[in-house]
Amino acid sequence: AQTVTQSQPEMSVQEAETVTLSCTYDTSESDYYLFWYKQPPSRQMILVIRQEAYKQQNATENRFSVNFQKAAKSFSLKISDSQLGDAAMYFCAYRSAEYSGAGSYQLTFGKGTKLSVIP
Amino acid sequence: DAGVIQSPRHEVTEMGQEVTLRCKPISGHNSLFWYRQTMMRGLELLIYFNNNVPIDDSGMPEDRFSAKMPNASFSTLKIQPSEPRDSAVYFCASISRFGTYNEQFFGPGTRLTVL
Numbered sequence: 387a388q389t390v391t392q393s394q395p396e397m398s399v400q401e402a403e404t405v406t407l408s409c410t411y412d413t414s415e416s417d418y419y420l421f422w423y424k425q426p427p428s429r430q431m432i433l434v435i436r437q438e439a440y441k442q443q444n445a446t447e448n449r450f451s452v453n454f455q456k457a458a459k460s461f462s463l464k465i466s467d468s469q470l471g472d473a474a475m476y477f478c479a480y481r482s483a484e485y486s487g488a489g490s491y492q493l494t495f496g497k498g499t500k501l502s503v504i505p
Numbered sequence: 506d507a508g509v510i511q512s513p514r515h516e517v518t519e520m521g522q523e524v525t526l527r528c529k530p531i532s533g534h535n536s537l538f539w540y541r542q543t544m545m546r547g548l549e550l551l552i553y554f555n556n557n558v559p560i561d562d563s564g565m566p567e568d569r570f571s572a573k574m575p576n577a578s579f580s581t582l583k584i585q586p587s588e589p590r591d592s593a594v595y596f597c598a599s600i601s602r603f604g605t606y607n608e609q610f611f612g613p614g615t616r617l618t619v620l
Binding site: 421423428429430431433436477491492493495496497498 | 536538547548550553561594596598600608609611613614616
């Protein structure tokens with residue numbers, strides 16, 4: 387079974403600065419997807435960014451980018467120019483890309499990192 | 506599209522009462538997931554459906570929990586009888602099996618408090 391570990395329960399960053407959230411995972415599969423979800427106080431789970439394991443290029447979405455190290459099974463999220471609205475829980479998630487029937491679309495989540503943004 | 510709809514948003518009940526949580530997935534999505542979120546255990550998958558059929562309910566904590574999906578546009582998660590340790594936020598998510606990324610779209614969650 388796959389596991390996802392977020393070793394930083396809480397982090398803080400000064401507004402306009404850059405912060406990196408860590409995520410490691412354990413899998414024996416070669417093809418999979420990785421996701422970062424944001425959960426603000428409203429509780430809504432919002433997809434921030436996704437990465438396909440077969441792509442070497444790191445995904446970017448505006449101020450959000452990832453550092454995907456497949457051999458190290460590491461998938462960190464970098465937030466540049468942090469804004470007050472970035473304050474939230476961030477969850478790293480794993481999904482297999484290998485079709486194995488109905489279970490292929492199941493997400494495995496880490497425990498989350500609570501990010502505070504200091505004005 | 507309105508996104509995944511869950512009701513109620515908040516539910517407060519007393520121990521022993523039956524609780525029913527509802528979910529309407531995004532139209533056209535054919536897989537539906539129920540998650541539970543607590544501080545201690547994080548996000549846990551309880552059960553998921555494909556084409557209205559329950560596929561894996563191994564995450565359902567015990568027999569007090571049951572889930573149904575009578576049609577493609579509606580699912581329920583029932584707890585009977587409820588206990589204080591069931592207090593959590595319950596999320597429903599849906600996904601289309603077509604497309605490249607199969608992104609899960611989450612509902613706003615139901616915060617359940619069992620007194």
